[in-house]
Structures are given as structure tokens and as C-alpha cells.
Amino acid sequence: MAMDRDQVLRAAAALLSRKSTATMDEVAKAAGIGRATLHRHFAGRDALVKALEELGIREFEGAFDRARLAEGTAEEALRRLVAETEPNAQLLAFLVTENQLFEGDEVHEGWTRLDARVSALFKRGQEEGDFRIDLSLAWLTEALYGLIGTCAWAVMDGRVAAKDFQYMVIELLLGGARRSVEK
Amino acid sequence: MAMDRDQVLRAAAALLSRKSTATMDEVAKAAGIGRATLHRHFAGRDALVKALEELGIREFEGAFDRARLAEGTAEEALRRLVAETEPNAQLLAFLVTENQLFEGDEVHEGWTRLDARVSALFKRGQEEGDFRIDLSLAWLTEALYGLIGTCAWAVMDGRVAAKDFQYMVIELLLGGARRSVEK
DNA sequence: CTCAAATGAGACGTCGATGTCTCATTCAAT
DNA sequence: ATTGAATGAGACATCGACGTCTCATTTGAG
Numbered sequence: 001m002a003m004d005r006d007q008v009l010r011a012a013a014a015l016l017s018r019k020s021t022a023t024m025d026e027v028a029k030a031a032g033i034g035r036a037t038l039h040r041h042f043a044g045r046d047a048l049v050k051a052l053e054e055l056g057i058r059e060f061e062g063a064f065d066r067a068r069l070a071e072g073t074a075e076e077a078l079r080r081l082v083a084e085t086e087p088n089a090q091l092l093a094f095l096v097t098e099n100q101l102f103e104g105d106e107v108h109e110g111w112t113r114l115d116a117r118v119s120a121l122f123k124r125g126q127e128e129g130d131f132r133i134d135l136s137l138a139w140l141t142e143a144l145y146g147l148i149g150t151c152a153w154a155v156m157d158g159r160v161a162a163k164d165f166q167y168m169v170i171e172l173l174l175g176g177a178r179r180s181v182e183k
Numbered sequence: 184m185a186m187d188r189d190q191v192l193r194a195a196a197a198l199l200s201r202k203s204t205a206t207m208d209e210v211a212k213a214a215g216i217g218r219a220t221l222h223r224h225f226a227g228r229d230a231l232v233k234a235l236e237e238l239g240i241r242e243f244e245g246a247f248d249r250a251r252l253a254e255g256t257a258e259e260a261l262r263r264l265v266a267e268t269e270p271n272a273q274l275l276a277f278l279v280t281e282n283q284l285f286e287g288d289e290v291h292e293g294w295t296r297l298d299a300r301v302s303a304l305f306k307r308g309q310e311e312g313d314f315r316i317d318l319s320l321a322w323l324t325e326a327l328y329g330l331i332g333t334c335a336w337a338v339m340d341g342r343v344a345a346k347d348f349q350y351m352v353i354e355l356l357l358g359g360a361r362r363s364v365e366k
Numbered sequence: 367c368t369c370a371a372a373t374g375a376g377a378c379g380t381c382g383a384t385g386t387c388t389c390a391t392t393c394a395a396t
Numbered sequence: 397a398t399t400g401a402a403t404g405a406g407a408c409a410t411c412g413a414c415g416t417c418t419c420a421t422t423t424g425a426g
Contacts, residue, residue, distance in 0.1 A: 018283075019284060020283070020284070021284060023412090023413065023414090024413075024414070024415090025413080025414095033373080033374080034373065034374040034375065034376095035374085035375090035376095035414095035415095036373075036374065036375080036376090036416090036417090037372080037373055037374070039414090039415065039416080040372085040373085043415090044414075044415070045413090045414080075361065078360075097280050097283075100203075100280075100336060101203070101204060122360070125360070129362060130361065130362060131360050131361065131362055132354075132358070132360060132361070132362045133362075134350075134354065135351060135354060135355060135360060136343065136347070136351070138337065138342040138343060139334070139337060139342070139343050139347075139351045139355070140355075140360055142333055142334070142336075142337045142342060142343070143330060143333060143334075143351075143355050143360075145333070146329050146330060146332070146333030146334075147326060147329060147330070147333075149329070150325055150326060150328070150329030150330075150333075151322070151325070151326075151329075153283060153325070154321065154322060154325045159321040159322070159325060160319065160321060160322050160325070164319070164322075167317075168318060168319070168322045168326075171315075171317065171318060171359075172318060172322070172323075172356075172359065173355075173359060173360055174359045174360055174361045175315070175358075175359040175361055176354075176355065176356060176357045176358040176359030176360075176361075177305070177308070177314050177315060177318060177323055177326075177356055177357055177359075178258065178313065178314065178315070178357045178358055178359075179312060179313060179314055179315045179316075180363050206382090206383065206384090207383075207384070207385090208383080208384095216403080216404080217403065217404040217405065217406095218384095218385095218404085218405090218406095219385095219386090219387090219403075219404065219405075219406090220402080220403055220404070222384090222385065222386080223402085223403085226385090227384075227385070228383090228384080
């Protein structure tokens with residue numbers, strides 16, 4: 001069975017999101033190709049992870065574009081963003097935890113761009129009076145990634161229904177657990 | 184230099200929380216003991232991780248006890264819980280991501296107990312009208328762990344100030360990012 | 367159909383981490 | 397001071413994953 005390089009990447013992403021220590025052999029099996037062919041596409045494990053990172057960045061830049069973060073209220077934009085992000089939530093979870101390992105290494109420039117876009121969205125929300133100003137932009141950004149990743153894991157483990165993903169992430173992120181009076 | 188078994192465990196926890204792929208040799212160095220001695224304490228890497236898991240469970244059971252989850256409002260109890268959890272937030276982050284790897288293996292019974300206590304706290308909050316009922320108990324529990332771990336990482340990376348840890352976690356978890364009218 | 371390119375399966379050799387072992391040294395209790 | 401236990405350093409074999417290579421087979425374009 002022959003697969004496009006992108007299809008291989010997506011299969012690898014699906015596997016590695018669940019089992020980040022999976023062997024190259026397991027990745028090849030999961031992609032339905034031979035290990036040799038996998039090595040023909042990606043020089044090694046590092047190259048594979050780097051390619052996954054770039055796939056993720058591509059996907060999320062696309063998702064950010066589709067979410068039209070500048071339109072409507074910041075809250076509406078954030079809702080669209082979570083919705084657009086859902087298909088790649090597992091990949092995000094993988095990349096976020098993977099990035100924890102890179103200590104000294106410089107962070108991929110693409111992440112900086114994405115962080116800046118998220119941060120700008122939260123900033124707009126704060127300036128327009130929709131979001132709290134006592135939570136730092138950096139923390140709101142991290143919390144968004146964290147909640148998406150956490151919920152992706154919870155869905156994988158069956159603790160949260162897949163259909164509830166968007167609702168759970170966005171409602172907790174926006175409204176929190178406290179029951180407010182006007183609700 | 185001789186170290187107590189528990190001191191070794193804490194040193195290992197501190198290292199592995201930041202670099203989960205650290206070598207047994209690195210762990211030994213970090214603990215200030217020889218690799219042979221490390222092996223005398225823990226049969227192997229698996230045994231070390233299992234011991235770390237049990238240390239974590241012990242610590243968190245203690246933290247839960249000190250937080251007196253049954254007293255006061257659920258919100259107050261949750262605030263105390265986050266405060267008591269902070270010293271071991273890195274360990275929690277490590278164990279949560281590590282647990283993602285155990286696929287078929289059964290989950291440690293201690294986690295089930297802890298999950299039940301957190302879940303019961305959120306349930307109490309829902310029944311007393313303090314917490315929203317449209318967010319499932321399982322999700323609230325996962326989100327608590329996720330936000331603690333995410334914030335622990337953010338602090339390690341310097342994106343969030345250590346002194347803000349409790350505030351950022353509890354405020355986002357309870358109130359969310361939205362600016363509500365009565366605040 | 368023909369043939370060149372790509373693939374899959376497997377056989378290597380390499381390397382790093384692991385786990386065991388030995389032995390000299392240190393530590394602590396007596 | 398003496399002695400037995402614990403430790404640190406290092407040697408050693410093992411094992412798993414990796415990366416490269418070969419070769420028979422398949423694929424696909426002409």
C-alpha cells in the first residue's frame with residue numbers, strides 16, 4: 001500500500017498522540033507502510049517529529065485563518081477557534097507535551113507566530129471589556145492549549161464524549177466552573 | 184553522600200518532571216548518588232516510576248486531607264485544594280502525562296480514590312448550587328489536573344510567575360476568562 | 367506490454383541505556 | 397580502634413531501537 005507523505009504524517013500523528021514513545025516500526029505499521037519506506041520519507045525519528053511539528057503549525061495556521069479571529073466579538077472568535085482546532089486536538093496535545101522536552105533548543109518560529117495570534121485575540125477581548133484583565137495573556141494562551149490537550153486526552157480515554165469536546169473546552173475556558181447568577 | 188530513599192525519590196521527581204526521558208544515570212547524578220545505589224533502591228526504571236507514582240499518590244492524599252474538602256463551601260475547599268497541591272504540581276504534571284502511556288495497563292487504584300474525592304467535591308458544589316451542572320464531573324476533574332499541570336509547565340518555562348500559580352489556576356478554573364458583570 | 371521507479375520485507379551493524387557484578391572505599395555502630 | 401554494612405566508580409554483557417543496505421516484488425507511466 002502506498003501512501004502520500006501527508007497521509008503518513010497524519011497516521012503518525014494519530015498514533016504518537018496516543019503513545020508518544022511508539023517505535024518507528026510501530027509508526028510504519030500504523031501508516032500501513034514498511035519501515036524502510038518510512039525512512040525514505042523521513043531521515044529519522046527527529047525528522048519525523050519535526051515534520052509533525054510543521055504539519056501541526058500548518059494545520060493550526062489554517063484553523064486560525066478559518067476562525068477569522070478579528071471578526072465579531074473576541075468571545076465569538078474564540079468559539080470559532082476552538083471549533084476549528086478540534087480536528088487536530090490530538091496533534092496539539094502531542095506537540096505541546098513534546099515541546100516540554102526541548103530544553104535548550106530554540107522553539108520553532110511558527111509557534112511564536114501562533115502564540116502571538118492567540119495572545120492578540122485575548123488582548124482584544126480584554127481591551128473590549130469581554131475578558132478579564134487579571135489573567136495574563138501568556139496564561140490565557142497556555143490555558144487554551146492545555147484545556148484543548150486535556151480534553152483531547154479525556155475524549156481518547158472515553159471520559160468525555162467526543163461530541164461534547166467543543167462545549168466543555170469553551171465553556172470552562174470562558175465561564176469557569178462557578179455558577180454565576182445571571183446564567 | 185547518602186540519601187534517604189524518599190529524598191532520592193524527590194530528586195528524581197524534580198528531574199523527571201522537567202525531563203521525562205532522563206536517563207537512570209542522570210537521575211542518579213541528580214540525586215547525588217551512584218547509579219549502582221539507585222538500582223539498589225529501585226530494581227529498574229519501571230520500579231522507579233511506580234515508586235514515584237506512589238509518592239505522588241501519598242502526597243496528594245495528604246494534600247487532600249489538609250484541604251478539608253468537606254468543610255465550607257465547595258469553592259473554598261477547591262481553593263484550599265489548589266493551594267495544597269502547588270508544592271507537588273510538577274510531580275502531578277509528570278504523572279498525568281506519564282499515565283497517558285499506560286494503555287492496556289490498569290490504572291493505579293490510588294488514582295481512582297483521588298479522582299473520586301475530586302469528583303465528590305465538584306458534585307457537592309453542583310448540588311449546593313455553587314458549580315455549573317452542565318460541565319460533567321469527569322471533565323471538571325480532568326480540567327483541574329490539566330490546568331495545574333499546564334500552569335506548572337508555564338511556571339517552569341517562566342511564562343507565569345511562580346507567585347501567581349494559585350491565582351491563575353483557581354481563577355480560571357472557577358471564573359473562566361469571561362468578564363462577568365457582577366465582578 | 368515494458369521498464370524504470372518505488373515499495374516491503376528482512377538482514378545486518380551500531381549505539382545508547384539498562385541491569386548486574388566486582389572491588390576499593392567510606393560510614394556507622396560497637 | 398574494629399568490623400560489618402553501605403556506597404561509588406567502573407567494567408561488562410544484554411537488549412531494544414535505530415539507520416543502512418540488499419533484493420525480490422509491485423506499481424505505474426509510457
